[in-house]
Structures are given as C-alpha cells and as structure tokens.
Amino acid sequence: MSDMSTQLQKLVIASGNAGKIEEFRAYLADLGVTLILKPDSIDVEETGTTFIENAHLKASQVAIATGEWAIADDSGLEVIALNDAPGVLSARYADTDSDRINRVLSELSHHSNREAQFVCAIAIASPDGAIAADAIGVCKGAIADAPRGNHGFGYDPIFLIPEFQQTFGEIPPEVKAKISHRANALSILRSKLQNFVNQ
Numbered sequence: 001m002s003d004m005s006t007q008l009q010k011l012v013i014a015s016g017n018a019g020k021i022e023e024f025r026a027y028l029a030d031l032g033v034t035l036i037l038k039p040d041s042i043d044v045e046e047t048g049t050t051f052i053e054n055a056h057l058k059a060s061q062v063a064i065a066t067g068e069w070a071i072a073d074d075s076g077l078e079v080i081a082l083n084d085a086p087g088v089l090s091a092r093y094a095d096t097d098s099d100r101i102n103r104v105l106s107e108l109s110h111h112s113n114r115e116a117q118f119v120c121a122i123a124i125a126s127p128d129g130a131i132a133a134d135a136i137g138v139c140k141g142a143i144a145d146a147p148r149g150n151h152g153f154g155y156d157p158i159f160l161i162p163e164f165q166q167t168f169g170e171i172p173p174e175v176k177a178k179i180s181h182r183a184n185a186l187s188i189l190r191s192k193l194q195n196f197v198n199q
C-alpha cells in the first residue's frame with residue numbers, strides 16, 4: 001500500500017441511488033480522481049446488520065467486479081422513539097420514497113419525541129476488494145410533522161434541522177453538504193485518504 005498515490009486515479013461510486021451519486025460528485029469534485037458509475041448489472045446484496053458491514057460489502061464486491069477502486073455508502077434514518085428504526089432497513093421500509101416517508105410519519109404519530117439522526121457509513125476498497133479505509137458520520141435532527149421542500153432525496157423532506165427550522169428538502173444542497181451525515185463521514189474518510197490521494 002506504499003505507492004497508492006499512483007494507484008488511485010479512478011474511483012467507482014458503488015451506488016445505484018441517484019441522489020447519493022450527485023452528492024458524491026459534489027463532495028469529491030476536488031479530489032482529482034475520475035469518478036465512474038457502477039454498472040447496473042452489479043447488484044450487491046445488503047446482508048449486513050450494520051451500516052458499516054453493508055458499506056464494506058458494497059465497496060468490496062463492486063471493486064472486485066470492476067477491477068477498480070470503489071467507494072460505497074450505506075446510510076439511513078434512525079428515529080429515537082421508534083427504537084432507531086428504520087435504521088439499516090431504511091431503503092426497504094416501503095416501496096417508494098413517499099411510502100417510506102408516510103410510514104415513518106404514521107408510526108411516529110403516537111409519539112411526542114421526534115428526535116432522529118441520519119447515519120452514513122462509507123468504505124473504500126482497492127481493486128482486490130480489500131477495505132483501505134472507512135468512516136461513519138451522523139447528522140442529528142428531528143422528524144417534521146409533514147414533508148417540506150423539493151431538494152435532496154429519500155427522507156430529506158421530513159428531516160428537520162432544528163438550528164434552521166427547515167428540512168433537508170428546504171435547505172440548499174450546498175448547506176446540506178456542510179452538515180450532513182455523508183459530508184461528516186467523507187471528511188473523516190478524507191483525512192484517512194490523505195496518505196494516498198494527491199490533495
């Protein structure tokens with residue numbers, strides 16, 4: 001691993017989520033690495049019980065399948081009053097984004113505690129599938145009474161940042177990029193990557 005600076009020129013984004021991919025492109029634009037998309041044909045089963053396990057699975061398997069470095073993200077919403085659900089099952093909580101949002105809102109309607117956090121685990125794997133670095137980031141907030149705003153993706157319209165009294169659906173993307181769980185995880189990961197990326 002001593003000559004990584006010459007190895008890491010291309011990086012596959014191991015995700016099929018257009019919202020995440022857009023954020024990765026923005027957050028990693030200054031890395032000086034060519035970002036490539038994962039082919040749709042590579043589909044990794046998320047069999048882990050934690051965000052970090054699933055991030056490792058996605059990064060390793062996409063790296064091996066493409067023969068390139070790969071970066072993966074496994075993330076989700078933890079609602080305190082729902083015992084941290086939907087958690088790792090966030091993407092599988094219902095069939096569509098709006099159904100997933102409605103399920104959280106209806107399950108939370110009986111509770112007064114609306115505290116929640118987004119969690120993001122990120123892993124980067126070398127072409128042989130070995131995990132070179134990983135990191136976890138969180139972003140604390142609360143669940144809004146109803147969806148608000150059109151920015152972002154997934155649960156963003158119901159994720160309220162108390163400091164702004166706005167949801168991630170209302171907050172501009174460049175502000176989300178400073179405070180999100182994904183931004184926090186990537187900043188930790190980047191400090192670990194400094195040894196092998198020219199930045």
Ligand SMILES: O=c1nc[nH]c2c1ncn2[C@H]1C[C@H](O)[C@@H](COP(=O)(O)OP(=O)(O)OP(=O)(O)O)O1
Nearest residue numbers: 015016017073074075076077090091153154155156
């Ligand atoms: O910033 C976010 N803003 C809103 N919602 C978010 C965010 N970050 C994660 N989420 C939600 C989307 C999905 O319901 C689940 C992630 O599930 P997760 O399996 O990691 O991603 P995914 O299946 O959508 O794409 P992929 O696995 O191909 O990367 O949490």
Ligand SMILES: [Mg+2]
Nearest residue numbers: 016046074091
């Ligand atoms: Mg997924």
